[in-house]
Amino acid sequence: MEIQLLGCVEARARSGDKLPLPHGTKLLLAALAWTPGAFVADETLIERVWQERRPQHPRDALYIQATRLRKALRADGQLTEGFELIRKRGGYVLAIDERCVDTARFRALVRQAQQEARAGDTETALGLYARALELWRGEPLSVVRTAWAESTRVTLRREHREALVGSTELYLRVGRHEECLPQLHWLAEMHPFDEKVTGLLMLALHRGGRQADALDCFQLLRLRMIDLLGCEPGPELRSLHERILARDPRLRLGSAYATSV
Incomplete structure (x- = not known):
């Protein structure tokens, strides 16, 4: 059993086939799977699923969606594979191994990658980052349009950005700057005011012999910041x-300042 939240909300059998879940049932699944194994109160679920568009009898509607979710999983045999939707007083618990939820797997893989990077095993760390990033299929929780979902998307986008930056820094550490340029x-396009990202892009371009392009990146950000924010880039990026202008040899691979931006 696999629950996917990093994209359109889906539940998949071990065979990889999607389980046919109605839209409302997917919304409930997402609201529960965000915290697998934890009790979620009825009112919290109602807010996550419907918010201001709540039905006339929200608890009855919640019960109906929970029943549909159980039926869909029972029909596929999933309830015998460590998955259980438990009703407790005032709420529900989705009893499932958190490794079956892609958001939990993503976070676990990123933590492992960070540990390996700190230990100096860059190649293993890059492999773990790659596995984590492959779990992303698009906009997280894309079928859920509530304030909770938007807040959750903001959190996940930040974690996604941090994982991409972490893997990029490792690519630069081992001299694979060309590989990380598309990323x-x-x-840089998604985070146009992010000085960390701009600095890494400048360094990768400089390492690839594209000094003019690296300098253009700085000027583009500087003009954008002056025009829209009324300030200059920070001292590290300057x-x-x-x-780069001075062709500082300390920016070469292997130097003490190789990834300092």
Whole structure:
């Protein structure tokens, strides 16, 4: 059994086939799977699933969706595989191994990658980051349109950005700057005021012999910040810009400042 929240909400059997869940049932599944194994109160579920569009009898509607979820899983034989939807006084518990939920797996893989990176095993860390990032299929919780879902998406987008930046720093550490350029260009487009991302992109371009492009990245960010925010880039990014202008040899791979931006 696998529950996917990093994209359209889906439940998949071990065979990989999608379970046919009605839209409302997917909303309940997402609201429960965000905290697998934890008690979630009825009122919290109602807020997560419907918010201001709540039905006339929300607890009855919640019960109906829970019944549909159980039936769908029972029909597929999933209730015999460590999955159980438990009704407790005032709420529900989705009893399932958290490793069956892609958000929990993503976070676990990122933690492992960070541990391996700190231990100096860069290649293993990169492999773990790659496995974590492969779990992303699109906009998280894309079928859920409530304030809870939007807040959750903000959290997940931040974690996704941090994982991408973490893997990029490792690529730069081992001299694989060309491999991370597409990822960095995408990040810079998605986070146009992110000085950390711009600095990594500048460093990767500089390492690839594209000094002019690296300097252009700085100027683009600087003009954007002055125009829209009324401020200049911070001292770290300005320092990197000056070092690239001066062709500072400390920016070469293997130096003490190789990934300092």
